[in-house]
Amino acid sequence: MLKLEAVSTSYGPIKVLRNVSLHAKKGEITCLLGSNGAGKTTTIKTILGLVKPNSGIITLEGRQIQGLKTADIIKAGVAVVPEGRRIFPKMTVYENLLLGGSLIKDKNIIQSNLKKMYDLFPRLAERKNQIAGTMSGGEQQMLAIARALMSNPKLLLLDEPSLGLAPILIKEIFDIIVQINKEGTTVLLIEQNAFKALSISHAAYIMQKGEIVQQSTGQEGISIEEIKAAYLKKQAG
Numbered sequence: 001m002l003k004l005e006a007v008s009t010s011y012g013p014i015k016v017l018r019n020v021s022l023h024a025k026k027g028e029i030t031c032l033l034g035s036n037g038a039g040k041t042t043t044i045k046t047i048l049g050l051v052k053p054n055s056g057i058i059t060l061e062g063r064q065i066q067g068l069k070t071a072d073i074i075k076a077g078v079a080v081v082p083e084g085r086r087i088f089p090k091m092t093v094y095e096n097l098l099l100g101g102s103l104i105k106d107k108n109i110i111q112s113n114l115k116k117m118y119d120l121f122p123r124l125a126e127r128k129n130q131i132a133g134t135m136s137g138g139e140q141q142m143l144a145i146a147r148a149l150m151s152n153p154k155l156l157l158l159d160e161p162s163l164g165l166a167p168i169l170i171k172e173i174f175d176i177i178v179q180i181n182k183e184g185t186t187v188l189l190i191e192q193n194a195f196k197a198l199s200i201s202h203a204a205y206i207m208q209k210g211e212i213v214q215q216s217t218g219q220e221g222i223s224i225e226e227i228k229a230a231y232l233k234k235q236a237g
């Protein structure tokens, strides 16, 4: 679905991504793990064309997207839940969701997507007329995910969806990611919460200082189980 091949990105003179190659396969959940400052958000920004890579190729379903405008990349079927949620705080839940579906012209599809989102997130249904900025952190995260899904994306990019949430809400969010994926959406999940992310992922990449240092596919042939084991060992001591 999404392939990055030897992508490098800089902010001015500062190199942030170095030769990043990554493949989010169709129908799968792929996670990109890494600590603060590793370059995870920069990877998302590069995919979306918010920052331009210095070199490398990015393809979506075989079509090159690097260099395209962000709006065109989104139209091609990519949706994002950005870091820090960024819902529209002064608008209601319902208005936020409508904006998520604003590229869809067919009113019936918008209505059916709204219904799907209210089924997936009953809490949003209860609160559809609430001003989004007054909702709890977890509710805002659910809204951010639902808003992204309103556009029927092929590929959903999630930038640290569990950040700052209580364990019970993290479980809820991860259950929903699994459900969304089972219904056919390909997911690229960015996380610092390695255990949770690995537990639901089909493939994993570990990023350090802008480089992929481990991956569950490719030449090294490390399996996702080995990556999971490495993390468990690290945790154990």
Ligand SMILES: Nc1ncnc2c1ncn2[C@@H]1O[C@H](COP(=O)(O)OP(=O)(O)OP(=O)(O)O)[C@@H](O)[C@H]1O
Binding pocket: 011, 014, 016, 034, 035, 036, 037, 038, 039, 040, 041, 042, 043, 083, 192
């Ligand atoms: N606009 C910018 N200008 C200059 N440097 C930047 C800019 N945005 C990010 N950086 C730097 O790039 C590096 C990678 O940042 P990035 O936000 O991609 O990390 P991250 O892996 O998402 O970290 P976190 O887990 O903390 O969100 C950091 O050293 C950061 O300071």
Ligand SMILES: [Mg+2]
Binding pocket: 040, 041, 042, 083, 159
């Ligand atoms: Mg980040």
